[in-house]
Structure formats: structure tokens, C-alpha cells
Amino acid sequence: MSGNDIIVSLDIGTSKVRAIIGEMNNGTFNIIGVGTADSEGIRKGAIVDIDQTVQSIRNAVDHAERMVGIQISEVYVGITGNHIGLQTSHGVVAVSNEDREIGEEDIERVLKAAEVIAVPPEREIIDVVARQYVVDGLEGIQDPRGMIGVRLEVEATIVTGAKTPIHNLLRCVEKSGLRIKDLVLLPLGAGQLSLSKDEKTMGSVLVDIGAGSTTIAVFEEGSIAATSTLPIGGEYVTNDIAYGLRTLTDQAEKVKLKYGCAWYNDAAADVVFKVTRIGSNVDKEFNQQDLAAIIEPRVQEIFQLVQAEVKRLGYTGLPGGYILTGGTVAMPGVLEVAQHELAASVRIAVPDYIGVRDPGYTSGVGILHNAIRNFRLRAASGSSSNVKKPANRTKSSSPAPESEQKPGLIERLKNMFSEFI
Secondary structure, three states: OOOOOEEEEEEEOOOEEEEEEEEEEOOEEEEEEEEEEEOOOEEOOEEOOHHHHHHHHHHHHHHHHHHHOOOOOEEEEEEOOOOOEEEEEEEEEEOOOOOOEOOHHHHHHHHHHHOOOOOOOOEEEEEEEEEEEEEOOEEEEOOOOOOEOOEEEEEEEEEEEEHHHHHHHHHHHHHOOOEEEEEEEHHHHHHHHHOOHHHHHHOEEEEEEOOOOEEEEEEEOOEEEEEEEEOOOHHHHHHHHHHHHOEOHHHHHHHHHHHOOOOHHHOOOOOEEEEEEOOOOOEEEEEHHHHHHHHHHHHHHHHHHHHHHHHHOOOOOOOOOEEEEOHHHHOOOHHHHHHHHHOOOEEEOOOOOOOOOOHHHHHHHHHHHHHHHHHHHHHHOOOOOOOOOOOOOOOOOOOOOHHHHHHHHHHHHHHHHHOOO
16 A cells, blocks of 8 residues: 555544544545544553553554455554643754755754754653744745745744653554554644634634543644643543443443433433443433433533633633534533533534544544645655654654654664663
């Protein structure tokens, strides 16, 4: 399979592992396969069991392979968590071409110049996101390729993460028999997919509510400005239902997915269901209003915590409002609760591709969207590789062969940890 035609994303979440296969065909992008597996070994978004996580990844990838009839060998992997940090940086280089035309090599050099920052020994640079380029003092340039200039500058956001979670994530994917083409910050990919240009420019908050955690990403002036992760999500709603109805967690999850409603006023008294109580074989009947009375307070709390965290990050009254995504927001009534609690404009973002029209797939499709965006930029400048350079940090200014990139990434991480062994 050709890397330029087929790309695969891997979204490893607390409740589900999703492998999504995308295809580039004559400049158009389509989703051609989706593999989903129950996630084992993940708690609150963090890997707690390597072997179980590896098996979950294999199950998801096998599912996707059977759907499309191809063998997956390399993936773009999403990463998020409370260990992720953002910091601004500035890079400056002289344009190297004799005719002073800015090319791909100059872009890579200026991004590497922006990477030269003090990073604590326990942290690693994941990515470099260009906020704007400056050519000979002219600001506000998003893509300087092909422009004429002498001095190229970049205002960039450096994405860093703790070495241990990164190492564990890479180890799981590697043990699954897959090569890692790149790590993609999930809120960044989801934001590029879900947010309009105006929302990213004027300021908005992307809220991804998963099963075990809620990721908040603030976008401003066209790029990601801040991110944070709260250790609360849909699992807490499931646990509340299990306690409230005194039933097993598995049954509580099924009831939540089938009858759950987060807005009590929309719940129906005539929609009834039965659950088996813990410690007995007797089924007890409940209605949807009983369920909503349990769910609504927890969902209210989630949005109250989101609002408090956004204020802690230093943002209030962003014109773009809140954009919700993640599997939990698919529940009826979540939008109404969010509008009531956040007192701002709120909408739910759903990927506009056949087979993945569900908020739970936004992060996985966002990874592909990020990869395609970088591939198109490289194609426009005449480069044949669709691998993003910043995350691989090779010393050569020319793109490294695909066979060399993954060993370089893994070997570098092994070297980091050798001092602790």
C-alpha cells in the first residue's frame, strides 16, 4: 500500500480504541474503513497495562483491516493528557536558496531553530506548531513557500510531553506490530477538523468529553493557545447509574447508551426499562426520568469544572463559544445542559464523513485531517513525503527515508531511558 494514498490513524481512548483508514484519491479525501475495539488497560486516559492495551490496539486494527481488505503497517497516533504542555518560541534563519525563494528546507530549518529551547530532562518535544511566519518583517504569513525573501522567522507553539507516557504509548503501538509515522496532539487535530477559521481566530474552546477524561483546548489567533485535561468523563455517569439503580456497571453502561438523557425536561416518563439489581435475580422497572435525574447532576458538574478550568487558564468570554465533541456528548440532552451551565454559544462537532458521523470519531478523523493538511503543504512545495518533520527531529534538512524514521524515534526514546536502567 502506498503511504501517499492510504493513511491510518489510531485513537487510543479510555473506553474505545479506534483505527480509521483514510484514502487520498485525486486530491479528495474519504474514510474507507473503521475498526473499533473495547479499550482495556487504559484508566482516565493513561496506559496502566501494556499487554491489555496492545491487545486492544490489535483488535481495532484487525477490525479495520477486515473491513477494507488491506494490511496496516504504519499509523499516525494521537496523544493527549495532563502531561502535555505548550510554550511559545521564536525561530530565525536566512533563506538558503540563491534565488531567495523560500522552500521546504527553509521551513524545516526555521522550525528546528524554534525548537532550540530549554526543556526539562523529564520532558520531550512532541511537535512544533507554526502560528505565523514573518518574511523580511512582513507578518501574518501562514505559508511562505514560494515567496521571495532574505530573512525567515516563525512564531511557533512548542508541544511538549512527559517522557514516561510518551514512551509507554510508543511501546504499546510498537508491540502491536505497527510503525509510527508521527505523533499528533489530539486537540490540535480535532480543532483543525471541527473549528471554522473564524472560531480559531476570534477565540473558542474545544471540549472533548471522553469516557475517562475531558480534554479542553483553547484556540485563539488561528492556533491552539492552551490545553488541559480533567480526569472526569462518561465513566462517572455510568458509575452514578450503577449506584443509583443498584445494578452492575455493564448493565448501567447499556442502559445509559440506550435510554440515557442528560436533560430532565426532555426525559419521558413512559419510556421504561428493567435492570437486574445487585445481589438478587429480581428485575426492577425504571423510566427515563429516573435515569435523567441521576445523569443530569453529573453532566452539570462536568461543565461546571470545564468552565472553571477555562477561567483558570486565563480565558473568559471567548466569542467563538464552546464546541463539544467526544463520545459522551452524543447523549441526548447534553447540549441543553451545556448551554444552561456555560451560558455561551455551544454546538456539537461531528465529522462530515460517511461511517464516522459521531462525535466519538472526531479525534481519530482529526488525526487524519492533520496528516492530510501537512501532506498537501508538502505536495504544494514539490516534496513527495507526507511525514511531518518536527516530531522526528532528524539532523538532516532533507526528509529521511521512511525506513529510517521509526527506528530513529524509538531508538531516541530508548536512549533517554537508558540512564534509568
